[in-house]
Amino acid sequence: MSELDSELDELRLSLREIYPEHSEQEINSVWSQLLQILDPFCVPRDTNELEIESIWDSSSVVLITYPDSIYRKDESTLKTLTEFVKNRLSGLSSVIHVLPFLPSTSDGGFAVSNHEKIEEAFGNWNDLKDLSSNHKIMADLVLNHVSSSHSWVHQFIKSEEPGSSFIVSPSETHIWEKVIRPRNSSLFTNINTDQGFKNVWTTFGPDQIDVEWRNPYIFLEFLKLLVRYVNNGAEWIRLDAIAFIWKEPHTTCLHLDPVHLIVKLLNKCLKIINPKAVLITETNVPEKENLSYLIDGNEANLAYNFTLPPLLLEAIYTGKTDLLNNWLSNWNKLPNDTSLLNFTSSHDGIGLRALEGIMDDHRVHNLLVESEKRGGLVSHRRLSNGEDQPYELNISWWSAMSHNGSDITLFQFERFLLSQVFTLSLKGVPAFYLPSILASPNDLDSFRKTGQRRDLNREKFEASKLLDVLKNFNSPASKNISYLTHIVKVRSRLKAFHPEASMKCISTSIDNCVVIQRGLDEESIYVFCNMSNKCINISPSHELGLNGISSNKRLLDNITGSHFDIDTFKLNPYQVVWFSLTD
Numbered sequence: 001m002s003e004l005d006s007e008l009d010e011l012r013l014s015l016r017e018i019y020p021e022h023s024e025q026e027i028n029s030v031w032s033q034l035l036q037i038l039d040p041f042c043v044p045r046d047t048n049e050l051e052i053e054s055i056w057d058s059s060s061v062v063l064i065t066y067p068d069s070i071y072r073k074d075e076s077t078l079k080t081l082t083e084f085v086k087n088r089l090s091g092l093s094s095v096i097h098v099l100p101f102l103p104s105t106s107d108g109g110f111a112v113s114n115h116e117k118i119e120e121a122f123g124n125w126n127d128l129k130d131l132s133s134n135h136k137i138m139a140d141l142v143l144n145h146v147s148s149s150h151s152w153v154h155q156f157i158k159s160e161e162p163g164s165s166f167i168v169s170p171s172e173t174h175i176w177e178k179v180i181r182p183r184n185s186s187l188f189t190n191i192n193t194d195q196g197f198k199n200v201w202t203t204f205g206p207d208q209i210d211v212e213w214r215n216p217y218i219f220l221e222f223l224k225l226l227v228r229y230v231n232n233g234a235e236w237i238r239l240d241a242i243a244f245i246w247k248e249p250h251t252t253c254l255h256l257d258p259v260h261l262i263v264k265l266l267n268k269c270l271k272i273i274n275p276k277a278v279l280i281t282e283t284n285v286p287e288k289e290n291l292s293y294l295i296d297g298n299e300a301n302l303a304y305n306f307t308l309p310p311l312l313l314e315a316i317y318t319g320k321t322d323l324l325n326n327w328l329s330n331w332n333k334l335p336n337d338t339s340l341l342n343f344t345s346s347h348d349g350i351g352l353r354a355l356e357g358i359m360d361d362h363r364v365h366n367l368l369v370e371s372e373k374r375g376g377l378v379s380h381r382r383l384s385n386g387e388d389q390p391y392e393l394n395i396s397w398w399s400a401m402s403h404n405g406s407d408i409t410l411f412q413f414e415r416f417l418l419s420q421v422f423t424l425s426l427k428g429v430p431a432f433y434l435p436s437i438l439a440s441p442n443d444l445d446s447f448r449k450t451g452q453r454r455d456l457n458r459e460k461f462e463a464s465k466l467l468d469v470l471k472n473f474n475s476p477a478s479k480n481i482s483y484l485t486h487i488v489k490v491r492s493r494l495k496a497f498h499p500e501a502s503m504k505c506i507s508t509s510i511d512n513c514v515v516i517q518r519g520l521d522e523e524s525i526y527v528f529c530n531m532s533n534k535c536i537n538i539s540p541s542h543e544l545g546l547n548g549i550s551s552n553k554r555l556l557d558n559i560t561g562s563h564f565d566i567d568t569f570k571l572n573p574y575q576v577v578w579f580s581l582t583d
Contacts (some may be wrong), residue, residue: 004044008035008270014265017021018258019216030216034269037223040319041273044470055301055337056499059492061243061424062138062431063093064346066108067101067122069434072463076123080463088368088470091485092432095236096131099347105147106207108347110140110240112370113147115225125232132233138280139234143222144241145208148191153209153447157193166218168201168210168247175249182244182391184382185528202246208439213245213262223269225573230270236278237270239263242293243283255289263299266568278302280341284392297335298370302429305340306354310393312344313400315364316415316574317370319512319532323359328505328516331427339499340428344419345436349379349392349454350400366391367571371395373404375442377453392455396443397436398476411533413476418529420452420484421559421576424491425527427503435459437484438466439476490558490578496525508543513571515543525558526579530571540579541566553580 012031019027035042063085068077070084078101085093086190100109101415103119118124132139146152150397172189172191181187183205186200201210205411211218226237246256263281270277273520281293281300287307293300315324334340334526350371355364368378368390376395381389393400401419403410420437424430435457446455470478491497506515512532518525530536540555541548547565555564559579571577 004042004272008038008042009270011035011265011268012533013356014261014268015219018261018265019214022216026216030220034223035222037220037227038269038272050417055276056339057492058494058499058501058573059488059522060094060429060499061092061488062095062097062341062343062429063434064099064343064431065099065434066099066347066458066460067119068460069299070463070466075468076127077121078118078131079534080125080129082127083244084463086134090134090479090535091488092437092481093135094415095136095138095414095429096258097236097238098131099432100140100142101128107150108203110204111145111147111208112142113149113175114151115228125197125228129233132235135359137234138236138278139148139228139229139239140240141222141229141237142240143159143211143213144203148207148209150209152211153200154228157191159194162217162221165215166211166221168212169198169509170201170247170249173199176247177250178250179355179384180252182241184380184388194263201247203283210244210247213258214247214497219262219265221299223266223360225265226270227273230460235274235276236280237266238280238282239266240282241282243285243289245418254285254551255283255292259301259504260293260296262295263293267299268322279547280304285333285353287354290354291332294334294338294340295332297338301338302341305426305428306351307358308342308423308426309344309350310352310355310367311358312419313350313371313393314367315514315531316401316419317367317536318363321512321514321531323363324514324531325507327358328514329502329507331503331505334500341431342423342426342428343431343433344423345433345457346431347433347454347458348395349457351392368393370404371400372406373400373454374402375399375444377456379453396440396457396459397433398439399442402562413479413575416480417483418531418574418576421487422514422529424487424497425500425518425529425576425578427501428520429499432484435461437477437480439480482521487559494523494525494558494578495519496523505546510538510543512536513538517544525578527576528571528579529576530574533573535573537568537570538570538571540564546581552583553581554583556582 070080071077072080101118101122102112103114105111105113152163152166156167185205187204190197243255246258247253267279277299280302282304283290371393378390379392381391402408402412402417440459442456443459469475501519504517508515514529516527
């Protein structure tokens with residue numbers, strides 16, 4: 001049996017495992033349609049073709065942006081984005097995560113109303129292809145739900161297929177008492193159908209109606225969309241809110257076994273379509289649950305590192321590095337071709353669930369208070385006992401880096417750069433959020449208009465005004481882009497920063513400091529991070545255990561090109577250095 005035949009045979013076995021209650025006839029029907037969808041990609045591959053290049057390296061960095069984050073009158077926003085990235089951000093965007101670009105009715109594009117086309121204001125499929133000519137594109141598969149305006153919902157209301165079988169509408173509501181919620185809105189929304197009022201499942205709110213993954217034909221619908229994405233330039237695929245898709249009575253309805261099996265099946269299909277593709281899971285949950293999509297080695301390639309943003313933010317606010325160092329010291333070992341997507345800010349808020357079991361309630365409370373002092377808000381989720389619990393911080397990362405005092409800009413730039421360079425230093429693939437690197441403060445105007453807390457961190461930029469800002473080399477946005485472009489260029493030539501290169505947290509006697517080693521032997525890079533607003537005197541030979549090393553050795557900071565004595569040097573407030581040993 002050839003490699004391809006073996007892969008195809010596994011697809012049918014996977015379907016049978018996911019849907020054991022369905023008849024053999026139905027599984028055969030689904031499998032037959034699945035093969036038809038994949039047929040254009042089912043070409044024999046010889047052994048040499050199977051040896052594909054690494055899916056990432058030390059130059060890999062993701063830029064997260066909405067398709068209309070930068071806009072110009074009378075021009076499709078994807079064209080505007082393509083031009084802007086080419087001229088201003090080419091060094092920070094080897095991969096571009098274009099947030100939902102399909103037609104949508106709410107939630108920043110995540111209430112998808114049509115799977116066939118791109119939102120007209122954003123452009124068309126050719127515009128996405130043009131952007132992909134110089135960048136890898138990450139696109140969202142919003143698997144859990146569709147907009148209340150989607151054709152499947154209209155069909156459900158009229159009792160027409162396929163929509164009638166594609167919407168989650170339990171006849172009983174009392175058997176879902178264990179469901180873990182990400183929101184404090186109602187789990188069910190009552191809608192009027194031609195057969196009377198029915199409850200539909202709405203995990204994320206009344207305009208986002210959950211689809212029925214217990215129906216195997218749903219898999220085929222999203223596989224068609226996956227193919228459409230890949231055919232139009234998307235090589236990295238993000239599974240939005242994947243943990244919630246399978247509903248089972250009397251369970252948490254979170255990370256159930258069929259979910260993992262579906263991710264494995266999606267991975268198998270994706271690698272047939274494009275062997276170089278990357279599958280990413282997005283699950284704002286405690287860390288162990290988040291990593292469950294990686295540890296098997298046959299599910300996702302990447303998972304969002306939700307623990308990093310709140311843990312790093314707390315360290316910057318307090319100068320305490322105990323929790324950060326402890327977390328780094330217990331970094332999980334992952335299979336080959338899997339890693340974490342490291343980010344500080346994204347289109348969503350700063351998730352708090354990943355702190356469970358890591359940070360005590362008192363410190364979490366203080367973190368919320370410090371964020372609120374800088375204009376941040378807190379979103380909640382509802383527990384099974386009816387109580388609301390903080391779920392995420394809503395604040396722009398630039399505002400989060402501000403000083404809580406009369407001069408809000410005090411150390412703001414230094415703190416921001418610390419946070420980004422620290423993220424670039426970690427094992428994994430780093431990601432930047434466009435409004436963050438453009439020094440976007442809390443967008444109060446948008447929040448006042450919509451009342452949506454997340455809109456505090458979703459500013460849109462008119463292209464000509466933004467270019468004027470960037471012409472001022474002293475503007476925060478211009479300085480951020482210039483500095484980070486330099487850092488990424490340096491990082492790209494250092495093998496120690498490969499996403500899967502080894503990482504070791506080095507215990508030190510220095511307060512307010514994090515020290516890690518990336519890579520091994522001659523390629524090692526030693527990262528020193530000052531998390532405080534005070535200067536720190538460092539003795540590298542002592543902290544790194546280099547006593548007795550040749551007196552001819554010196555330390556080279558790869559960021560600045562400066563040499564330092566191996567015995568002692570001074571680390572400025574919020575400074576990060578990348579040391580290598582040189583003669």
